[in-house]
Amino acid sequence: MYKEGFIMAWASLIANKMRSLLTMLGIIIGVAAVIALVSIGFGVRQQIQDSISSLGSNLLMVYPGAPRTPGVRPTAASQKTLKVKDYETLKKLNDVDMISPVAGSSSYVIVYTNKNWTTTVNGINSDFQYINNWTMKSGRFITDAQVERRERVAVIGSTVAKNLFGDENPVGKDIRIKNDPFKVVGVLDTKGSGSFGNDQDDIVFIPYTTAMERVRGVDYLSMIYIKAKDGADLNRVQSDIENIMRVRHKIKNPELDDFNVRNMATIMETVNETTGTMTLFLGAVAAISLLVGGIGIMNIMLVSVTERTREIGVRKALGATYRVIVMQFLIEAVVISLIGGAIGVVFGIGASKLISAATSMKTVISMGPILLSFGFSMAIGLIFGIYPARKAAKLNPIDALHYE
Known part of the structure; x- marks a missing residue:
């Protein structure tokens, strides 16, 4: 049938x-x-x-301002609560392997001879390269000595290098950021597009001290990257960071935090x-x-x-x-x-x-x-x-x- x-x-x-x-x-x-x-x-x-896994599962990020609430727009003052002293204090934690402040994430017009390119400029330290798994195509990354001396040096992404220098080797050349000369000390390897289609190679890194004092003229940080040691309990490290920040900022009630800490496990979830x-x-x-x-x-x-x-x-x-x-x-x-x-x-x-x-x-x-x-x-x-x-x-x- x-x-x-x-x-x-x-x-x-x-x-x-x-x-x-x-x-x-x-x-x-x-x-x-x-x-x-x-x-x-x-x-x-x-x-x-x-993209998240490439940063490692033991990464934490400290942001200024209280955790965002739907419908509530953060004030400008709440974004200025993260200071260099916070970074220096957190650096002393036993379970911290690497740590880098970030000053900036601002767009500037970069000039080389008669060419110019608008890109994002971030102020960081030497640990930032290893925390975010950046590799060098040529030259070298920013050093701790250059951070301490507030030197005008820059490491550029491949997109910036292509648009400003073409086939020319950028290392050793001078570019201008806000009309100030910066010597290119390194070019990053290509990373390609990020998770949301953004060009990760359209970036310039300079020492965070230079970014704060000579470029932006501010006394606060945009965020702090922290890489915990292998085997460390990420939740405990996050709790230690929050306790230290509350002591430094004289906060007794956690609901009044003027910062927020995120870890990769929570972000992945x-x-x-x-x-x-x-x-x-x-x-x-x-x-x-x-x-x-x-x-x-x-x-x-x-x-x-x-x-x-x-x-x-x-x-x-x-x-x-x-x-x-x-x-x-x-x-x-x-x-x-x-x-x-x-x-x-x-x-x-x-x-x-x-x-x-x-x-x-x-x-x-x-x-x-x-x-x-x-x-x-x-x-x-x-x-x-x-x-x-x-x-x-x-x-x-x-x-x-x-x-x-």
């Missing part, structure tokens, strides 16, 4: 090729959209995780939750088109029942039971869904690869969404094929034979 049902379903599809293709279109688009969008969601999560929700949302939006495809299947099957009323009457007159008629039309609906689902899987995988190749966006194709969307397409065929199948099976054989 099942074999005969499949043969008849296939014959019906072949006999009405265009109608069958249009019926499958909703399923094809739905399955392809689910696979493509979910692969984008997985890719974004993987890209962010890779937040990223997983956020990207997981985003991926689920994308998949749910795409799945709506599968429901639309199911409605299309039911509509065409109802038309098919009407067209084949006499055929149904003949089959029932020859002894076909209610179950046989239901099974015939259900098999036809499922075959349409399965073929549409299979084509959709191919298109979805192809679309994911095309998106990855055509853009900088990473996509991750997983078997889970493929199997889920394919299984869902088969379920759609069953669910939306039941009503037409039952309607066909309930036809009165005498009325069906007289149907014109």
Whole structure:
């Protein structure tokens, strides 16, 4: 019975090729959209995780100002609470392996001869290179001696080097930041785009002391990077940092903190939750088109029942039971869904690869969404094929034979 049902379903599809293709279109688009969008969601999560993991799992960051509250905009004064003395005190913690203050993250026009380029200038120390896994293409990174002497030296990213120097070696050349000369002592290796498409190589590093006193004219830091020693309890280190900061800033109530500390474990957990929700949302939006495809299947099957009323009457007159008629039309609906689902899987995988190749966006194709969307397409065929199948099976054989 099942074999005969499949043969008849296939014959019906072949006999009405265009109608069958249009019926499958909703399923094809739905399955392809689910696979493509979910692969984008997985890719974004993987890209962010890779960027965070490259910094190591034992990284903490201290920011000025209280932890942000939705709907509350931080004041300018709250962003000036992090001082050099805070950095010098935290540096003495036993579990701290490396530590670097950051002064800046401001945009400036960098000038070399008759060329100029607008980029971000950050003030840092020598530990920053190792904390953030920067490697040198040429020259060297900023030294502690240059930080102490507040020297006008700079390390530039490959994007800055390309736009200002072209094929010329930048090391030893002078650039101007706010009309002050800075000697380029090193060029960083290319890192490429970050998690959100930002160019990580469009950057200039100078000593934080120089940035604070000679460029920005401020007495506060933008943030402090802290790398804990291997094996250290990150939560305990974070607690020690918070206690030291409260003592230094004379804060007794933790709710009144004028700083906030984040660690990589917490950030990774937040990223997983956020990207997981985003991926689920994308998949749910795409799945709506599968429901639309199911409605299309039911509509065409109802038309098919009407067209084949006499055929149904003949089959029932020859002894076909209610179950046989239901099974015939259900098999036809499922075959349409399965073929549409299979084509959709191919298109979805192809679309994911095309998106990855055509853009900088990473996509991750997983078997889970493929199997889920394919299984869902088969379920759609069953669910939306039941009503037409039952309607066909309930036809009165005498009325069906007289149907014109």
